[in-house]
Amino acid sequence: xxxxxxxxxxxxxxxxxxxxxxxxxxxxxxxxxxxxxxxxxxxxxxxxxxxxxxxxxxxxxxxxxxxxxxxxxxxxxxxxxxxxxxxxxxxxxxxxxxxxxxxxxxxxxxxxxxxxxxxxxxxxxxxxxxxxxxxxxxxxxxxxxxxxxxxxxxxxxxxxxxxxxxxxxxxxxxxxxxx
Amino acid sequence: xxxxxxxxxxxxxxxxxxxxxxxxxxxxxxxxxxxxxxxxxxxxxxxxxxxxxxxxxxxxxxxxxxxxxxxxxxxxxxxxxxxxxxxxxxxxxxxxxxxxxxxxxxxxxxxxxxxxxxxxxxxxxxxxxxxxxxxxxxxxxxxxxxxxxxxxxxxxxxxxxxxxxxxxxxxxxxxxxxxxxxxxxxxxxxxxxxxxxxxxxxxxxxxxxxxxxxxxxxxxxxxxxxxxxxxxxxxxxxxxxxxxx
Amino acid sequence: xxxxxxxxxxxxxxxxxxxxxxxxxxxxxxxxxxxxxxxxxxxxxxxxxxxxxxxxxxxxxxxxxxxxxxxxxxxxxxxxxxxxxxxxxxxxxxxxxxxxxxxxxxxxxxxxxxxxxxxxxxxxxxxxxxxxxxxxxxxxxxxxxxxxxxxxxxxxxxxxxxxxxxxxxxxxxxxxxxxxxxxxxxxxxxxxxxxxxxxxxxxxxxxxxxxxxxxxxxxxxxxxxxxxxxxxxxxxxxxxxxxxxxxxxxxxxxxxxxxxxxxxxxxxxxxxxxxxxxxxxxxxxxxxxxxxxxxxxxxxxxxxxxxxxxxxxxxxxxxxxxxxxxxxxxxxxxxxxxxxxxxxxxxxxxxxxxx
Numbered sequence: 153x154x155x156x157x158x159x160x161x162x163x164x165x166x167x168x169x170x171x172x173x174x175x176x177x178x179x180x181x182x183x184x185x186x187x188x189x190x191x192x193x194x195x196x197x198x199x200x201x202x203x204x205x206x207x208x209x210x211x212x213x214x215x216x217x218x219x220x221x222x223x224x225x226x227x228x229x230x231x232x233x234x235x236x237x238x239x240x241x242x243x244x245x246x247x248x249x250x251x252x253x254x255x256x257x258x259x260x261x262x263x264x265x266x267x268x269x270x271x272x273x274x275x276x277x278x279x280x281x282x283x284x285x286x287x288x289x290x291x292x293x294x295x296x297x298x299x300x301x302x303x304x305x306x307x308x309x310x311x312x313x314x315x316x317x318x319x320x321x322x323x324x325x326x327x328x329x330x331x
Numbered sequence: 332x333x334x335x336x337x338x339x340x341x342x343x344x345x346x347x348x349x350x351x352x353x354x355x356x357x358x359x360x361x362x363x364x365x366x367x368x369x370x371x372x373x374x375x376x377x378x379x380x381x382x383x384x385x386x387x388x389x390x391x392x393x394x395x396x397x398x399x400x401x402x403x404x405x406x407x408x409x410x411x412x413x414x415x416x417x418x419x420x421x422x423x424x425x426x427x428x429x430x431x432x433x434x435x436x437x438x439x440x441x442x443x444x445x446x447x448x449x450x451x452x453x454x455x456x457x458x459x460x461x462x463x464x465x466x467x468x469x470x471x472x473x474x475x476x477x478x479x480x481x482x483x484x485x486x487x488x489x490x491x492x493x494x495x496x497x498x499x500x501x502x503x504x505x506x507x508x509x510x511x512x513x514x515x516x517x518x519x520x521x522x523x524x525x526x527x528x529x530x531x532x533x534x535x536x537x538x539x540x541x542x543x544x545x546x547x548x549x550x551x552x553x554x555x556x557x558x559x560x561x562x563x564x565x566x567x568x569x570x571x572x573x574x575x576x
Numbered sequence: 577x578x579x580x581x582x583x584x585x586x587x588x589x590x591x592x593x594x595x596x597x598x599x600x601x602x603x604x605x606x607x608x609x610x611x612x613x614x615x616x617x618x619x620x621x622x623x624x625x626x627x628x629x630x631x632x633x634x635x636x637x638x639x640x641x642x643x644x645x646x647x648x649x650x651x652x653x654x655x656x657x658x659x660x661x662x663x664x665x666x667x668x669x670x671x672x673x674x675x676x677x678x679x680x681x682x683x684x685x686x687x688x689x690x691x692x693x694x695x696x697x698x699x700x701x702x703x704x705x706x707x708x709x710x711x712x713x714x715x716x717x718x719x720x721x722x723x724x725x726x727x728x729x730x731x732x733x734x735x736x737x738x739x740x741x742x743x744x745x746x747x748x749x750x751x752x753x754x755x756x757x758x759x760x761x762x763x764x765x766x767x768x769x770x771x772x773x774x775x776x777x778x779x780x781x782x783x784x785x786x787x788x789x790x791x792x793x794x795x796x797x798x799x800x801x802x803x804x805x806x807x808x809x810x811x812x813x814x815x816x817x818x819x820x821x822x823x824x825x826x827x828x829x830x831x832x833x834x835x836x837x838x839x840x841x842x843x844x845x846x847x848x849x850x851x852x853x854x855x856x857x858x859x860x861x862x863x864x865x866x867x868x869x870x871x872x873x874x875x876x877x878x879x880x881x882x883x884x885x886x887x888x889x890x891x892x893x894x895x896x897x898x899x900x901x902x903x904x905x906x907x908x909x910x911x912x913x914x915x916x917x918x919x920x921x922x923x924x925x926x927x928x929x930x931x
Contacts, residue, residue, distance in 0.1 A: 172581070172752065175581060175752060176581050179579060179581055179754045184754070185581070185752075185753065185754060186718075186751055186752070186753050187581070187751060187752035187753070188747070188750070188751050188752075189750055189751070191606070191607060191690070191746070191750050211753075211839070212839050212840065212842040212843030212846060212920070213839050213840040213842070213843040213844075213917075213919070213920050214747065214751060214836075214839065215747075215840060215917045215919065217919050217921070372776070373775060373776040373777030374775040374776075374777045374778070375775070376645070376773045376775060378641075379788075385790060386790075388786055388788070392784065393776070393784055394773035394774070394775060394776060394784050394785050394786070395773065395784070395786050395787070395788075396640075396641065396644045396671075396773050396786075396787040396788070397671070397786070397787065397788035397789060397790055398637065398640075399637065399663060399664065399667050402633070402634070402636075402637040402640075402664070403637075405629065405633075405634040405635070405636075405637035405638050405640075405641065406637045406638070406640050406641030406644070407641060408627070408629075408634075408637075408638050408641065409599075409601060409637065409638035409639060409640060409641030409642035409643075409645075409649070410641040410642060410644065410645050410773075411641075412599070412601075412625045412627055412638070412642065413598075413599045413625055413642040413645055413647040413649065414645050414647065414774070414775070416775075417645070417774075417775050434630060434631060434633070434634065435630075435633075435634050435637070438629075438630035438634065
């Protein structure tokens with residue numbers, strides 16, 4: 153069984169980190185994982201994307217044309233990748249920045265205003281954590297408590313911002329469970 | 332009666348392949364004497380250039396590496412970084428150092444790499460047979476400048492000691508000559524100082540030596556000395572261009 | 577040791593340190609700059625040497641100088657940078673010094689692109705610089721193997737007293753995968769007193785050592801080349817590495833593919849297996865020495881009708897495959913090298929056309 157998640161957004165929205173945290177949690181659950189970034193000029197402020205592959209056997213091709221799920225943090229990402237998602241998957245839409253929808257009826261849409269939630273939780277910088285936890289709660293790929301611990305570990309060197317990110321994480325889970 | 336002449340331990344007994352009147356032999360001997368006097372032969376590694384001195388290791392008796400054209404300062408950097416306890420010197424000519432190896436020498440000097448460079452400036456490519464060097468004088472004939480160096484086409488000769496002396500990084504940069512006994516004595520003092528700075532771990536050190544190439548200049552050894560005095564020294568002024576504080 | 581999630585580039589840097597390499601010289605180039613960034617932090621922690629050279633040309637010779645002293649040393653670069661280092665690599669091979677080079681390939685020729693490619697197969701396996709020499713070339717297919725091969729490379733470089741290359745690509749450098757650093761590899765440095773210019777005092781010897789590549793006497797030069805050739809022959813006997821995938825079946829088509837490309841091929845093979853089609857894969861892990869006998873054997877299996885080399889290039893390894901198959905089977909080729917890695921679906925389409 154293999155699951156692929158594409159994270160996409162502007163450079164600077166923290167999507168590489170969200171993806172890494174998901175991969176990290178999956179690794180801790182003994183899955184095979186690969187974190188495959190797009191790299192190049194688009195890193196400098198344009199659209200950045202990154203794919204996480206999670207599998208119960210050794211991963212062959214890490215290049216994924218049709219991912220199981222999509223986390224879209226901005227409008228160009230949704231427009232570019234929504235049609236690639238395999239039927240049955242989750243398309244996560246950051247409605248703070250995306251007024252449109254995927255217009256697909258064979259997937260589950262999860263619409264969350266992550267920027268607004270993050271600002272309410274304390275800082276817009278935690279928007280990627282809100283997105284990560286909300287998506288993870290919906291897609292049920294990894295253990296949420298384990299994922300939360302991974303977030304905490306990631307910020308170990310910046311203890312001051314751990315409470316913010318913990319709060320953001322919980323808010324994300326709540327909204328996913330209530331939608 | 333004491334011994335009037337002996338070969339430094341850091342020099343082999345081989346006859347050199349250098350042409351009559353060439354000053355490479357003098358430069359080799361000065362380096363060998365300094366290595367002996369400082370007692371550093373057992374931890375010294377030389378780097379030979381591409382040029383007439385490519386076989387320097389046949390005459391200088393210590394560990395030696397052979398570089399590609401101009402790359403000796405990069406090799407010396409690698410060596411000195413991984414073995415700071417070794418005493419490392421490069422021995423390079425003007426085609427090697429001032430043309431193809433310009434990038435390597437500038438950056439090594441600017442990083443303040445703690446090795447010593449002996450730079451033989453005889454204003455011509457020697458080994459390849461008298462082609463124009465970056466140090467060739469205006470109007471000076473070379474096989475690739477049969478009518479003499481045309482500075483409108485090729486620019487003016489590069490003064491390496493002046494150039495390296497301009498770097499802000501501390502170092503020891505000096506230009507000496509090998510054209511008469513007095514100059515040779517001064518040159519030896521400069522070479523010794525250069526190695527001493529290295530032994531102290533103080534700075535990069537660079538000794539440019541104005542030398543002769545009678546064969547490729549088409550002159551007798553004596554005329555070559557005179558030509559160098561008259562033509563090279565006014566342009567390549569002797570003296571220290573940088574001394575460490 | 578527990579698994580850690582690391583970028584290939586960073587993992588290669590860490591692998592070098594774990595293998596006892598405390599000396600690293602490099603020049604930044606995408607997509608491998610993370611190795612230098614990682615080691616800029618990490619080398620000082622282990623009292624090692626990190627230096628950013630002024631060019632790949634200079635870095636090549638910094639490696640030469642350090643290697644000639646007998647110290648373990650590595651550099652990493654990407655295609656255009658390796659072209660510039662090729663001069664030094666030729667000298668290092670001729671002077672018989674152990675050193676490790678990593679090429680995280682990007683598209684070429686020229687500036688090309690910065691995305692993954694396998695366009696440097698010829699450069700890596702057939703020389704690259706001037707003269708009669710080879711590098712021992714290992715090609716990992718992921719981060720774990722990149723670590724293992726990098727660690728192994730230092731011992732191989734010393735065993736053969738010559739340059740060893742790890743040939744990866746931008747994907748392997750940029751991708752994160754879980755890695756475990758082996759601690760059972762023999763990483764003891766070899767005795768270098770016979771040849772290294774480490775200073776006579778260091779060796780407590782009166783005999784000086786010379787490291788050189790100029791042999792003006794024709795016999796001496798011929799002898800040096802014969803000595804190099806003898807090493808390459810020994811490598812062909814002792815260092816061939818490859819993996820067979822689905823090769824215990826009655827496959828009609830054999831794919832030969834390495835590195836990142838081979839992983840895509842494995843996915844294609846799994847997908848075709850579900851349709852009841854068996855396709856075999858022979859993955860060279862050492863590109864020089866090339867698994868000549870293994871390719872011949874797999875290609876000439878009775879069920880096998882044709883062979884295809886699939887590469888992220890315009891057809892380089894295929895020449896070695898053809899050489900090894902010796903005309904016994906038809907050898908086809910498929911490759912892309914703009915930076916997009918062919919998808920498993922594309923490979924299936926290509927293979928089905930051969931059936």
